[in-house]
Amino acid sequence: MQGDRAASSSPAHIRPAGAGDLDAVAAIFAHYVADTVATFEETPPTPSDWRGRLDDLTDRRLPFLVGEVEGQVVGYAYAGPWRPKPAYRHTVEDSIYLAPGWTGRGLGRALLGALLEECEKADVRQVVAVIADTGDPTSAGLHRAFGFSDVGRLKEVGRKHGRWIDTLLLQRDVTG
Incomplete structure (x- = not known):
C-alpha cells in the first residue's frame, strides 16, 4: 500500500495539524528516529507526546502543519521555540x-512555503534551521x-x- 500512495500524483493539501493526525505524525518521525541521523532523538515520541507538542505550539500561536494526499498524512512541518528564554x-x-x-515530490517545498507564510502571521521574526549534516544536501538545499x-x-x-554528526545552522528573516 505504501508504494501505491507514493505513486500518487495528487497534489498535497497543506493544512493545520489536528489531534487526529498525530498517530501519522508519530509514525513518520519514528522512522527518522530509528533509521536515520536526521534527528538526534533516540526514542520516538508517542502520539500523546505529540499531542503535548501540538497543544504547546497552539498555545504559542505557532504553526504545526500537515501535508495530506488522498486523506493520508504524508508529511508535517512545525515552528517551535528556538530557545526557552523570553527574549x-x-x-x-x-x-x-x-x-x-x-x-522528491515537492511536498517539502509545499510544507516549508506554507510554514514560512504562517510564521509571518505569527509575529515571528527569524526562522532557524538546524540540519544534521549527513552528507545529503537535500534539506539544506530546500532551505x-x-x-x-x-x-x-x-x-x-x-x-x-x-557516528559523530555536525549540524548546519541556517537562518531566514521572515519580516519582509
Whole structure:
C-alpha cells in the first residue's frame, strides 16, 4: 500500500495539524528516529507526546502543519521555540519530515512555503534551521531555495548510530 500512495500524483493539501493526525505524525518521525541521523532523538515520541507538542505550539500561536494526499498524512512541518528564554520569543526553529516514499515530490517545498507564510502571521521574526549534516544536501538545499542563509556549523555535536554528526545552522528573516 505504501508504494501505491507514493505513486500518487495528487497534489498535497497543506493544512493545520489536528489531534487526529498525530498517530501519522508519530509514525513518520519514528522512522527518522530509528533509521536515520536526521534527528538526534533516540526514542520516538508517542502520539500523546505529540499531542503535548501540538497543544504547546497552539498555545504559542505557532504553526504545526500537515501535508495530506488522498486523506493520508504524508508529511508535517512545525515552528517551535528556538530557545526557552523570553527574549527569543520571536525566533523559531523549523522542523519538516516526510513519510518514506514521499521525498522528491515537492511536498517539502509545499510544507516549508506554507510554514514560512504562517510564521509571518505569527509575529515571528527569524526562522532557524538546524540540519544534521549527513552528507545529503537535500534539506539544506530546500532551505537555501527559500532564502535561508548559512550562519554556522557545529562540529560533532551529536552522536547517533555510532557516528559523530555536525549540524548546519541556517537562518531566514521572515519580516519582509
